[in-house]
Amino acid sequence: MTYWAHKKAFPMTEGQSHIIPYRTFILIWATLLILTGVTVAVAQFNLGALNIWVALGIATLKAGLVVAVFMHMKYEQTLFKLALLSALAILAIFIGLTFSDVLYRTP
């Protein structure tokens, strides 16, 4: 088997996967710190119900950066990404079913 044929057949088995440079990680870390600052700053203002949604939005953005770059999800095969989506879909179903119950109960 030639080198390239082998690589095609076993894309990740040889440790040839992408080495992420230090600079990328430092940029992501700096972004995470800035987003932390933003979420603390926004929490000082009373936006009513919007406060919790802004906090969750920024946290989700931070989590996305950690998963994509720190945890290399961006560089993984489609299988890994599909599994991540499945786990998140299951969590969303749990949340949806729970709230479809508790929000419509009459005390």
Place this chain on the structure above:
Amino acid sequence: MSGHVHRDYTGAKFGMWLFLYTEVLLFGGLFILYAVYLARYPQEFVSAGGQLNVWFGGGNTLVLLTSSLFVAVSITALRRGAVRLCQGLLGATVACAALFMVNKFFEWSAKIDHGIYPGSAQLKKLAPGEMVFFNIYYLTTGLHGIHVVIGAAVLIWTMVFIKTGRVHADDWVILENAGLYWHLVDLIWIFIFPLYYLLLH
């Protein structure tokens, strides 16, 4: 290295990710609990959440984000052959874990000194929503704290493997998986911090 050594990195990493998804659903359950009670007791959650010290929560956020950077960089360092740098970064990550737990110790001590802990007489005198807030707070941050300790232990175990040469530039998947676990610990805190410490309005 002579000959072809079969290494199933895809399988090893995918197995780790599957385990992490069970962790996501475990903490997800606690966040659902939080969301349901936040919807039921919005005022009480704000008054109880305002009693948490944002400096402890924010400080620990910086500690965990930075430790996550160290772990991420340590993998690149190992794969580029910078073993000493890799070991130093992993040591710094373990130090961050210790710092996190020291902060947590002082934070919880202050709360417990004020009589606020699960089952305390003081807690029973609070409004039901405030009591629920502190109970979920102790449950979630306590479970997360256990994960910090386990994560640090796994990283120390990996450092031993690097020292003995079992994990090296051409065979690093154990460090990769240990790193994934550590990032999960950071990931959960990313949600805990705003939900518990920044509930000001």
